[in-house]
Amino acid sequence: MASADKLKRDIDLHDLAERLDMERPEPNGNYRAPGRTDKHPSVSIFFAKEAGHMMWKDHTTGEKGSCIDLVIYCGRAEDASEAMRWIHEEYGIPADSPEQPQQKSQLEWLTEKQIAVANDARGYLFDERKIPAPVIDLMQKRGAFGFSDWTNPKKNAGEIGYGGPAIAFPARCVLSKQVMGIDYRYFDPSLNGDLKTKAQGEKRGYPYIPDAMALRRAKTVYVVESPINAISAVAAFDPEGTGKGTTTAIATRGLAVEDINWRFLAGKKVVCCFDNDAPIKDGPRKGHRPGPEAAWLVHEACTALNIPCFLVRQDTPQWEDVNDLNDYLRKHGPQETKFALLRLEQWLVYGQEGKFIAGRVKRLPLPEHDQYMYGLFRTKQDFTSFLKIVQNEEEGEQQIPQDVCSFRIAGLSKVTISSANAAMTGEKDLQAHKVYSASIQTPDSPYELTRFILEREQLYNIDVWRRVGGGIFNPGKFSRMISILERATKIGARSAVNFVGLAWHEGKPIFNEGPDCYFTNPKQQCPYYNLRFISGHPSDGKTVIEAYSKTFKQSAGLIPLVWGLGCHIKTFLGFWPHFTLQADKGAGKSTLIKRIERSIGFTMLSSQSMKSEFRLVTSIGHTSHPVGWEEISAQEQKTIDRAVALLQESYQYTTSKRSSEMTEFLCVAPVLLAGEDVPVQSLQGKLIRSDLSNRKGELLPEDLPRFPVKEWIQFLTSFTRQEMRQHFTECLEYMKTKRSSVNSDSTAERMIENYSCVLLAWKLLCQFTGVSSKYGKFVSHLVSEMNSHVSETNATREPWVWILHVILGEIDSGQYRYPYLFDWMDGELCLLIRTSHMMQQLSQTPALKQTFDSLPVKSDRVLKRQLKNAGVILKEPCEKTINTKRVSNLVALGVENLREFGLYPGIPENVQEQQVNQP
Numbered sequence: 001m002a003s004a005d006k007l008k009r010d011i012d013l014h015d016l017a018e019r020l021d022m023e024r025p026e027p028n029g030n031y032r033a034p035g036r037t038d039k040h041p042s043v044s045i046f047f048a049k050e051a052g053h054m055m056w057k058d059h060t061t062g063e064k065g066s067c068i069d070l071v072i073y074c075g076r077a078e079d080a081s082e083a084m085r086w087i088h089e090e091y092g093i094p095a096d097s098p099e100q101p102q103q104k105s106q107l108e109w110l111t112e113k114q115i116a117v118a119n120d121a122r123g124y125l126f127d128e129r130k131i132p133a134p135v136i137d138l139m140q141k142r143g144a145f146g147f148s149d150w151t152n153p154k155k156n157a158g159e160i161g162y163g164g165p166a167i168a169f170p171a172r173c174v175l176s177k178q179v180m181g182i183d184y185r186y187f188d189p190s191l192n193g194d195l196k197t198k199a200q201g202e203k204r205g206y207p208y209i210p211d212a213m214a215l216r217r218a219k220t221v222y223v224v225e226s227p228i229n230a231i232s233a234v235a236a237f238d239p240e241g242t243g244k245g246t247t248t249a250i251a252t253r254g255l256a257v258e259d260i261n262w263r264f265l266a267g268k269k270v271v272c273c274f275d276n277d278a279p280i281k282d283g284p285r286k287g288h289r290p291g292p293e294a295a296w297l298v299h300e301a302c303t304a305l306n307i308p309c310f311l312v313r314q315d316t317p318q319w320e321d322v323n324d325l326n327d328y329l330r331k332h333g334p335q336e337t338k339f340a341l342l343r344l345e346q347w348l349v350y351g352q353e354g355k356f357i358a359g360r361v362k363r364l365p366l367p368e369h370d371q372y373m374y375g376l377f378r379t380k381q382d383f384t385s386f387l388k389i390v391q392n393e394e395e396g397e398q399q400i401p402q403d404v405c406s407f408r409i410a411g412l413s414k415v416t417i418s419s420a421n422a423a424m425t426g427e428k429d430l431q432a433h434k435v436y437s438a439s440i441q442t443p444d445s446p447y448e449l450t451r452f453i454l455e456r457e458q459l460y461n462i463d464v465w466r467r468v469g470g471g472i473f474n475p476g477k478f479s480r481m482i483s484i485l486e487r488a489t490k491i492g493a494r495s496a497v498n499f500v501g502l503a504w505h506e507g508k509p510i511f512n513e514g515p516d517c518y519f520t521n522p523k524q525q526c527p528y529y530n531l532r533f534i535s536g537h538p539s540d541g542k543t544v545i546e547a548y549s550k551t552f553k554q555s556a557g558l559i560p561l562v563w564g565l566g567c568h569i570k571t572f573l574g575f576w577p578h579f580t581l582q583a584d585k586g587a588g589k590s591t592l593i594k595r596i597e598r599s600i601g602f603t604m605l606s607s608q609s610m611k612s613e614f615r616l617v618t619s620i621g622h623t624s625h626p627v628g629w630e631e632i633s634a635q636e637q638k639t640i641d642r643a644v645a646l647l648q649e650s651y652q653y654t655t656s657k658r659s660s661e662m663t664e665f666l667c668v669a670p671v672l673l674a675g676e677d678v679p680v681q682s683l684q685g686k687l688i689r690s691d692l693s694n695r696k697g698e699l700l701p702e703d704l705p706r707f708p709v710k711e712w713i714q715f716l717t718s719f720t721r722q723e724m725r726q727h728f729t730e731c732l733e734y735m736k737t738k739r740s741s742v743n744s745d746s747t748a749e750r751m752i753e754n755y756s757c758v759l760l761a762w763k764l765l766c767q768f769t770g771v772s773s774k775y776g777k778f779v780s781h782l783v784s785e786m787n788s789h790v791s792e793t794n795a796t797r798e799p800w801v802w803i804l805h806v807i808l809g810e811i812d813s814g815q816y817r818y819p820y821l822f823d824w825m826d827g828e829l830c831l832l833i834r835t836s837h838m839m840q841q842l843s844q845t846p847a848l849k850q851t852f853d854s855l856p857v858k859s860d861r862v863l864k865r866q867l868k869n870a871g872v873i874l875k876e877p878c879e880k881t882i883n884t885k886r887v888s889n890l891v892a893l894g895v896e897n898l899r900e901f902g903l904y905p906g907i908p909e910n911v912q913e914q915q916v917n918q919p
Contacts, residue, residue, distance in 0.1 A: 041850070044059065069083075112145060160192065166184040183328070203254065224274065289361070381408065524618045577670070822907055832880055
């Protein structure tokens with residue numbers, strides 16, 4: 001069955017609306033809503049750029065969604081699984097073939113036709129553009145260009161839109177390799193109304209890549225505006241067309257560079273060579289230079305992604321009267337063009353010359369006292385120097401370079417960090433925090449920038465810079481340089497969220513990876529500070545789910561996988577249960593955990609890394625991605641108590657500040673607890689479980705693909721909080737109907753909510769991967785596990801049970817030092833005891849101090865209330881003579897009532913004889 005993601009991309013909603021018999025009065029207007037009188041059509045269909053597929057919206061009710069939701073909206077299905085089956089049947093998509101050959105799009109079909117006649121465009125490249133013939137051969141072999149002679153029969157030659165002979169440049173998606181757009185350059189623009197170019201398909205967001213093989217191999221990538229310039233850059237570095245170099249080029253296809261995701265260039269050096277446009281003479285953008293300013297944006301975007309980015313120096317005489325790279329190639333030839341591309345700017349801030357030229361918009365406006373000093377600093381790729389001016393009587397003024405530091409500051413920007421509350425709830429941020437992000441390039445990392453975060457008071461601290469960057473040879477000049485760069489912090493200024501996984505930013509759910517965060521102390525604040533999530537296709541997720549369903553019986557291996565993937569829903573619901581995985585020796589627990597680690601990329605921490613509270617805190621910070629604690633029961637009781645307290649807090653989320661620097665920690669990550677005996681007595685209402693004992697199934701295949709966690713989280717970001725809460729409510733109501741226990745205490749209700757979370761995750765995973773919701777009887781197995789968990793813990797969920805268990809042990813051992821009595825009250829054998837004495841025994845006995853500290857109940861008042869609610873107090877207050885003393889304010893605890901909760905007090909023999917002699 002095709003995945004939900006694939007259906008959303010492939011199904012045309014207008015065609016689907018017609019198949020659903022939706023009425024459309026106007027050919028290009030809205031549709032009438034089914035099921036109600038809709039005088040003014042209120043259902044619109046549109047392409048949602050952020051989602052990447054077509055969507056619909058009912059503007060009257062606010063309902064909206066994808067093709068799957070439209071089928072449900074029109075009453076053809078009850079849920080997503082049924083809707084997907086309906087679409088498969090309606091469109092004749094085979095349900096048993098996850099990857100059917102896709103029908104070629106119009107652009108792909110057109111590209112094939114144009115590439116087949118690419119020979120007709122060779123003359124244009126060779127004669128007009130002076131591209132060497134070997135390079136043309138290489139580009140043709142790579143399918144980088146084609147030929148089109150299409151003309152519009154409704155237009156006359158010379159009119160705009162007529163067309164004519166043109167070279168075609170197909171732009172493909174970096175990931176899928178699908179043709180997303182085609183750029184045309186007309187041989188004779190006069191035939192097309194003097195219009196030189198035309199674009200077909202998507203123009204924004206998809207760069208032109210002439211040689212995808214060279215891009216994968218390349219260490220240096222030149223970024224230019226047009227496809228012709230990209231081929232010109234290739235010709236400069238590889239005029240013989242060998243295709244074996246480590247330098248290539250891509251084109252942005254215009255100036256809309258902010259729509260391109262530059263992550264695909266990570267691990268490479270980027271050099272921008274945009275058109276050498278003259279300043280605009282008139283109008284609101286007077287003084288602006290479109291080409292160079294687009295290069296500034298690319299530089300900002302790459303620097304934010306830790307990609308080193310440089311600008312080609314264009315203020316030399318060779319660039320006079322030269323607009324773009326192909327003009328330079330035609331004028332100077334490939335060899336000189338290569339030298340020009342190797343001459344890079346050396347200013348502190350790329351794009352801002354040392355001499356401030358009038359009539360141009362400045363990238364970095366500076367006061368006079370900074371302008372002069374700015375022009376004396378020079379940078380190389382990983383080094384910074386300063387030009388010392390020396391007056392010599394014989395030779396006049398001389399500029400002597402002096403070393404400043406052994407690294408280059410690529411960017412110093414101000415970053416606004418969202419507060420923890422805003423990141424978790426999506427509410428308006430009332431406590432945003434500003435820090436400085438410094439990106440530097442060091443000699444050991446030529447293809448990656450090193451980023452670190454500074455507070456305002458650290459900005460001029462030389463030791464901080466020296467600790468991260470390396471040698472600072474002239475501290476005075478270095479501080480002067482920082483004072484200039486401080487004025488440039490608005491360049492690249494951005495807002496961010498210190499959270500790995502699914503977080504809220506400016507009121508919207510976003511996908512956030514480790515490198516997207518700006519932690520002041522990353523190694524301590526988040527275990528995934530450098531994590532990049534696994535990427536892949538939803539069909540891989542289906543394969544993973546099917547394999548885990550078979551590896552243990554009764555879905556015992558699939559439940560923890562679904563729980564781990566569903567952890568990212570926590571930011572929608574505000575809570576997520578922890579997970580305890582128990583198994584006997586040899587049951588396969590360790591093997592399963594290691595495979596889940598590989599499948600979703602989560603970290604399992606050993607017991608050796610959890611020896612202190614601080615280590616526990618650092619393991620669950622700032623992420624919705626799950627973490628694991630191995631054999632927590634092997635720790636000291638003090639460590640166990642602290643771990644349980646942190647688990648209580650991270651069921652939802654809490655913030656704390658630690659160390660002398662008051663570093664913020666957001667305790668939020670869901671935790672998988674593994675072991676033979678996990679001490680979770682006080683956490684029964686905040687976790688779910690699975691037991692692997694005697695449930696072994698098939699082994700997981702070694703070539704099992706990894707789950708596409710990145711696409712999964714991005715899929716979740718398409719939901720609103722209201723939609724997610726609605727789905728959760730439906731799952732909760734379903735689980736309540738399947739409960740077997742009649743007990744309605746608050747802990748049992750919360751346990752049902754916890755298992756409903758996993759059901760919600762399963763429901764969304766089925767929609768994401770295309771797996772049937774009934775596959776492997778997962779829901780049935782989850783319900784059975786829930787009912788078993790609720791019934792087995794019925795007698796041990798409440799704190800009063802834990803207190804009575806300890807007190808009865810103290811009584812049996814003769815160490816209880818306060819008065820108590822076993823006696824008959826109204827025909828029932830009772831334990832008469834004071835609740836205040838019980839709490840005093842716990843708090844004042846040295847051997848029980850740790851037990852008392854770990855209890856959530858500390859007062860006898862709360863203890864007495866819980867005893868009443870449990871129905872174990874038969875009478876109170878009572879007064880009895882015990883050991884010749886009159887003791888009042890006793891409570892009578894029914895022995896039989898205590899036994900119902902697994903509490904069995906040791907009854908004295910004289911009391912038992914009375915029991916026998918009772919009438």
